[in-house]
Amino acid sequence: MESFKQLLREHDLKITPARLGILDILHDSTSPMNAEEIYNEVSKETHTSLATIYRTLGQFSELGLLMQDNSSDGSIYYQFATDNHSHYLKCSNCNKRIHLENCPLSDLEERIQKETGFKITGHSLEFVGLCPECQKELQA
C-alpha cells in the first residue's frame, strides 16, 4: 500500500483513492483485467467512474507501469508491466479464458530490437482456440 503511494509520487501523480485502488486490484489479480472488471472491483471500495478508470489506466500505461493487451473480445486488458507478465488463451466457442503463465516472447523481442532498431516497449498476444469441453460438444 505505502509502496504504491511512493510509486505515484515518483511519477508526479497525486495520491487518490482511485489510483491506489487500481494498483491494489491489479496487484492482487493473478491475471490481466479489462477496464470494466477493474471498475467493478474498485467501485466496491471507492466511489469512482468508468471514465476515471480509463483515464488512469491510460496514464499508467503511458508511464510504462502497466501494459495493455488488445483482446479479441474488443476490450483492452491491463496488467503490471513486469518481465514475467502473461497472456490469455481464449475459447472461441464458450469464450472461456485460460491464463497462460509466463510470457515466452522476451527472447524474440530481443532479436527484433536488434534487427529493426525499434525500442520495443510492449506487445499484445492472445491465442484463440477450442477448449477441450467445446471440442467434445462440437464433435457430438
Added chain:
Amino acid sequence: MESFKQLLREHDLKITPARLGILDILHDSTSPMNAEEIYNEVSKETHTSLATIYRTLGQFSELGLLMQDNSSDGSIYYQFATDNHSHYLKCSNCNKRIHLENCPLSDLEERIQKETGFKITGHSLEFVGLCPECQKELQA
C-alpha cells in the same frame, strides 16, 4: 482468380464481386489489412459497403480462410490463414507499422496445445515500440 471461385464453391458460398474482391486484395497485399483499408480497395472495383466487408471478413474468418489480429489501434487486421502469416511492429509515437515476416509462434502453439488440451485455431500478436526515427526525435 478462377481458383478463388473454386475456393468459394468449396465452402458453399455464392460467388459475388465483393467476395472475390476481398480475396484478391488480401492475396495481393504483402501485409495484413483492416476492414477500412480493404473497403477502400475493393470499392474501387466494385460498388460495395463497409457492412458487407465486415460480414464477409467475419465469414471467411469463421471458415478458417482468414485470421484476425486485434491491433492496438482498435481495429482488426485480416490476412490469409497460412502457416507463414505475419505480424506487425508498431511505433507508439508516429504509428508507423513495420511488417514482420514469418510468425514465430508455431512451436509455441504446439506446446500449448499439448499442455492445455485446447485446439488452437489462431492467435493475435503485435509488438509496440519506438521506431529509430522517433527515438531520435524524442531524445532531442
Added chain:
DNA sequence: GTAATTGCAAACAGTTTGCGCGCCC
C-alpha cells in the same frame, strides 16, 4: 423461383473527451 447476399441506416460496445466542481498538496 428461392434462398443467400447486399446496402442502408440505425444500433451497439468500448473508449474518449469537454466541462465545471471538488479535492490533494
Added chain:
DNA sequence: GGGCGCGCAAACTGTTTGCAATTAC
C-alpha cells in the same frame, strides 16, 4: 489557493444488425 483529478453526460470509433431490395444459382 491553485491546479490536478474527478464525475457526468455527450461524443466518437470500429463493428454489428434488422430489414427490404437484389442477386446468384
